[in-house]
Amino acid sequence: MKRKSKVLAGLLLLITALTPVVSVSADASFYTYNYDVYDVELPSPDAYTAQDLLLGTYLGIGDFRNPKGLFVRGETIYVVDTGNNRIVVADKNFNLIDEITSVNLDGEESTFLNPQDIFVAENGDLYICDTDNNRVLHTDKNKNVIKVYTKPNDENFSADQTFIPLKAVADNTGRLYLLAGNVNKGFLEFDKDGGFTGYVGANKVKASFFQVIQKRLMTKEQRARMILFVPTEYSNLAIDQENFLYATTTTFTPGDLANNPDRVNPIRKINSLGDDVLVKNGYYHPIGDMQWGSGGDIVGPSRLEDITALDNDTYFALDRVRGRIFGYDFQGNMLYAFGGVGNKMGYFQYPVAIDHMGTDLLVLDNRAGSVTRFTLTEYGRLINDGLADYKVGRYEESAESFRKVLELNGNYDLAYIGIGRALLRQGEYDEAMKYFKSKRDWDSYSKAFQQYRKQWVEANIEYLIAGFFVIILLPKVVKGVRKLTKGGAQK
């Protein structure tokens, strides 16, 4: 008996030794979360998982040095390897396609000096921000230069200012939008012939009440010495399929952001008139993290370094402070946040750029010199389905997707609200109100309630009218009866 148990114990030991220690997959230790209506952080299943890592050495061309720009067109990835003065082109499986080190300018090879960004048009034209050569190169797909954008000769661009192109995007009519260093009037806009047409997306300067009074009281010299109210300098820009510019800004104080997120607007969607048209119907403004709990030297609000807008109108912003990626839907609701600072795959040391390939996300880490690819999980896909179905009016299917989301994550507020909205559109106001109430969506609740009230009044109109008459007539009837009986008694 004793021996038997010994054998058994040995066998068990052998089994435990042989089986691999709990198979920890990347997604199991990945942290994805969302905020509820009270800004409480709620962990959720992973919506995206890190799948792949691209390093320069994997391509056999040496490590990236201080890479600053990342762009994806179709299934081709462009990494701007700033420190090595080259642009690395790879396909979606991370195989090297090309290594651009120079372009053909008037029959001569022209090299780059610290290029920072690239934009590739749909026809394959390249726009390269050759930053330290103070120019933007527009080439065709064979790298023959079509146009060179240099310092605009315009009264709005002061003559003693150097032209430092940092980020560029072009819309499908060939207009070029440029984020330039030391320019705080917004983005530079060039028409398709290369002429400078002006600034777009500048911040409207609003002096506060006290600033106005302060200015009144100051002498001219004091006023001159005072720092100018400088409007926002943007940190990055992206363009979506409908030619809206998405821009991020990081020049604000934490107090400003906490008190007036409406004035700061770290994420903006700029239309052709230069106005911010970002929809903000969520519980809170899209500003990244809501809780700024500090850990070591990581303090303060999220500083959004880059943004990318997907074809389904969701957008993802990249926070360089905590290395996190924030996903928002077209209504400005936070879908999920993930990522972080660290050395594991899916975490970053200093993320600087984000772009998308279909629904995949690619993030460039400046310090690690790597590109990480994230792909959607089942959970993320269901959320996307729910949003997409709702947008095109398939409310039944949308609610179905959100119900499946709830099976995976019962804490997902957007799913409840999504089901509620679908019910609202289907005319089930009573049910919809319950869903909205449970997740504190006052606006939608009010809408549902308005319909519900209308329905109820229409159904019960005869009782209401009857009740109304009873209330009006009853006192008179009672009075009349009393009079009659009293009169009768007197007779």
Added chain:
Amino acid sequence: MSIKTAFQKDKLMHLGKTLRYSTYLIFRPFDGFWDLTHEKRGSMGAANVILALVVLTQVWQWTYSGFLFYSPQWEYFNLFMQVLPFVVLFLIWCIANWSLTTLMDGKGKLSQIYMATAYAMTPYVLINIPLIGLSHLITWEENAYYYVAKNFSMIWCVILILCAMMMIHDYTLGKAIFSSLVTIVAMMIIIFLIVMFFSLITQSFGYFISLYKEITFRLY
């Protein structure tokens, strides 16, 4: 009927009569507040009932109002802390007002100030209790009706308090407003003193506790 029950019934009738007087008073504040104290038309019992009703109105507002207007986070909700400020401020108001108006030739006694201020709260009860029902019937787009009525009740109360000050202290309107503003300053001073008193008490307690600990460490 025994004498005792008759006496109680009489008392109850008196309470009802004085309570009903509040509805007369809010529409004719000048006569009303004069008669309230000088003609003994009001009673302390009725004043206490009105105060209790104000507190209850606040409680009912939190618990029974529609989702759109009151949606507290029940996990962290403390009803006591919601109604306590009103009661405390009311009592401090009475004390501060009495201590000031005695210096400013006010004729009112502390009990009269208490009674008149309590009676002046009547519109708050009369308007806000129906509003609880209304909050279930209107949407957020129509919130103006709700908030106009609510603010109206507050303004009415303030006007009544000013009338009460004029009548019970025999003040002119200007002096009533001035004394009310000074009363608010005095209330702040009282609150400051209370807070300071408590913080000093806690600190001195802390001192003696640490002293005790120190001694026990040394002796054992």
